[in-house]
Amino acid sequence: MPYSHAPHLPAPEPSAATADIRLVVTDMDGTLLDDDKRVPDRLWEVLARLRERGVLFSPASGRQYATLAREFAEVADGMVFIAENGTYVVRDGEELSSDPLSPGVVAEVVTAARRLRADGVDLGVVVCGKRSAYVERADEAFLAEVDKYYLRHRVVEDATAVDDDIIKVALFDFGSAEATTAPALAPFVDTHQVVVSGEHWVDVMNRTANKGAALRRLQRELGITPAQTMVFGDYLNDLEMLDAADWSFAMANAHPDVVRRARHLAPSNNDNGVLRTVVRLLDLPVSGL
Template identity: 25%
Template sequence: MAYKILFLDIDGTILKPDHTFSDITKQAIASVKKQGVEVFLATGRPLHEISELAEELDVHSFIAYNGAFAIHQGKTIVNEPIPLKNIEQFIDIAEKNDHELIMYTRDKNYFTSLDRPFISQFIDIFDLKKNAVFTPDIMDKILGATVLNVSTEKVRLYEIESNLRLSPVHVNGAEHSYDILRKNVNKGYSVEQILSLLDISRDQAIAFGDGMNDKEMLGAVGEGFAMGNSHEDLFRYAKHRTATVADEGIAYGLKQLGLFQHA
């Protein structure tokens, strides 16, 4: 099979828990690029928080905000802000239940509060740089949202429409945090838009991920790899199970496909 495109989640897939990536991972990405494979970073993170990593890996195409925004070589392909009415509802639910929200725009991360310890911990875990307190004037610009300090039984409060689901943030130290996802706007949706635009079949597409926000993406490609450290519920959505991020899961998976020979 002549593979043409590769989608890579970041946290737990490229990046280890200490925010670093291995030389072998970088070599594997460079190797597939030399073979003419287009590489996308595909993340729940906001675009403004991944520029340094993208530069280090020499990757210039992105799916960000869990699929609400996508760029191919500088051209915007997907731009789907969360509906204003949903943002208003999320803020109201969070306020009534002692939760906190992070809302992501193209430029910053907006928090309902910056004063609580678990918020500082979340910022440290993801090394978030561009942070501010939420103001109503940015409500129509929000591309993604994460709710913090949520018990399992309260998750359903945010699933106020059939189109909405919460996905647990699959990173150590971020327990009780959930990404608010739309069933019709997710990483898989962006993958489908990109494949259509570039006239690439799903069988020519590869993806690696580790969290439940990756399930649609893994199902949208011909070769979906769940990292060995994945959320336990993700494996059934993936065609392959690879090694953990600490054990070079990307390189190991690409080697299985004959795309990398040095791992």
């Protein structure tokens, strides 16, 4: 079935197959991965065809760099990882850019999270460093969520006292992050990014940090234009990234604000939307998609 397109925007022109696409960037959860967090079966074949075409593929995620590197270990050579919502960008083990938080801000966010939990909100905080993530909550339910996104993490007594460059503070709310935790972090909005990155996650980062800023830096470094860039996303932490590409796609399952921001709509994450769209528009020799 062909990809669908947003009713308020034009469908990609047939000439897209011959467009000079040099960079494909995709969010992971809710976008490339299905709802069970599974990688599409045909991903590796599509990545091989992109590499043959000279197209760089880049995962852009709120996930930790170590987690992304493990997922793509077999094909990681030359791949750029836009990790931690753009606060840490790595290629071949070398840092390309980062945007650390000040220790004072980290302490303030962690203190706010502690107050929320003391007030009865069922949440946990993840202090995200370049080398590891750090958590104070050690129960099985919370750590099971942390494990999904942070391969390297440690339980510590005081997450504000770790020796690492902290690039993001993430809060996991077992209820609705958008309804409960994000509003409680309003005091940080004027000076920092407070981004709802999923149904249960809120991230606090520097105002200068987001996936879009990281992508624009990467484009400048590689000499790639927005017209040569294809981007896929589903949630609010993908908005700025969509703005950095002429070929911007919201998934059919995306947050309504993402659908409004993107130029086009791709099939859902459970329907191989990213791969089907890439194969169709770039006319890749991959059958069965």
